Structures are given as C-alpha cells and as structure tokens.
Amino acid sequence: MYIPLFEFKVPDEQTLYEEVNGIEWEKLFNTKQTFVIESILNSQLYNNSQYISQKTKDAIVDRFRDLFGERPSVSKTDADFRIQVHIYQDNCSISLDTSGKPLFMRGFRKEDSSAYQ
Numbered sequence: 001m002y003i004p005l006f007e008f009k010v011p012d013e014q015t016l017y018e019e020v021n022g023i024e025w026e027k028l029f030n031t032k033q034t035f036v037i038e039s040i041l042n043s044q045l046y047n048n049s050q051y052i053s054q055k056t057k058d059a060i061v062d063r064f065r066d067l068f069g070e071r072p073s074v075s076k077t078d079a080d081f082r083i084q085v086h087i088y089q090d091n092c093s094i095s096l097d098t099s100g101k102p103l104f105m106r107g108f109r110k111e112d113s114s115a116y117q
Contacts, residue, residue: 002084002095010092011045013055019092020059028096031064034075039085046087056085 006023010016029035037056039049046052060083061071082097 001097001099003098004093004095006094008092009090010087011090013046013052016052016092017055017059020056020094021063023060023063023094025060025063026067029072029081031068031070031072033080034073034078035060035081035083036074036076036079037083037085039087041086042088043090045090052085052087056083 006019008015008019010019037053037060039052039056041047041049041052057074064071084095084097086093086095
C-alpha cells in the first residue's frame with residue numbers, strides 16, 4: 001500500500017529536482033538504509049519513467065550528501081524504502097510503500113509448493 005506524502009506541480013524537470021531535494025528525507029530514513037524509486041507517468045511533459053526515477057534519486061542523494069557528506073544506496077531488489085513518483089500532467093505525488101517486501105520475498109514458504117509434484 002502506498003501512502004501519499006507530498007504533492008506539488010512539476011512544469012519541468014528542474015522543478016521536480018528542486019521539490020524533491022527540498023523534502024526532509026532524513027526524517028524518513030538514513031544513509032545506512034537503501035531505497036528505490038518507481039515512476040509512473042501520464043503526462044505530455046514527461047515520457048521516460050526511468051529518467052524521472054534517476055532525477056528523483058539524484059535529488060534525494062544530493063540532499064543527503066550536502067547534509068551528511070554521505071548518501072544512502074539504491075537497491076532495486078531489496079530496498080528498505082520504496083518510493084513512488086506519480087506524475088499526471090504537471091502534478092506530482094510522492095508516495096511511500098508501507099507494505100514492505102512482497103510476500104514471496106518474506107520467507108513465508110519454506111518448501112516448494114509446485115502443483116506438479
């Protein structure tokens with residue numbers, strides 16, 4: 001489940017960077033923790049979700065680097081925090097995944113439960 005944290009207008013990518021960089025990420029996680037960005041776009045202004053994820057990541061790590069001289073790492077497979085950037089037209093919402101890792105990654109099943117045994 002994603003919980004919306006922030007909303008703002010993003011008429012261009014520089015505004016996106018500045019808005020994300022202005023968020024106090026250090027209140028949510030620290031430099032020892034990992035994060036990943038997922039971008040969803042529905043906008044004529046932006047058409048490359050990978051680029052938006054990269055721009056968002058840059059803004060976050062630059063804030064940590066400026067404040068603490070070090071930055072958190074990105075982990076696409078095992079992140080401590082999953083951040084979603086959703087851009088619709090020029091509206092951007094930043095949400096945090098509160099459900100954690102998917103069930104299949106939590107060690108729920110210890111044995112193979114294939115239908116064909």
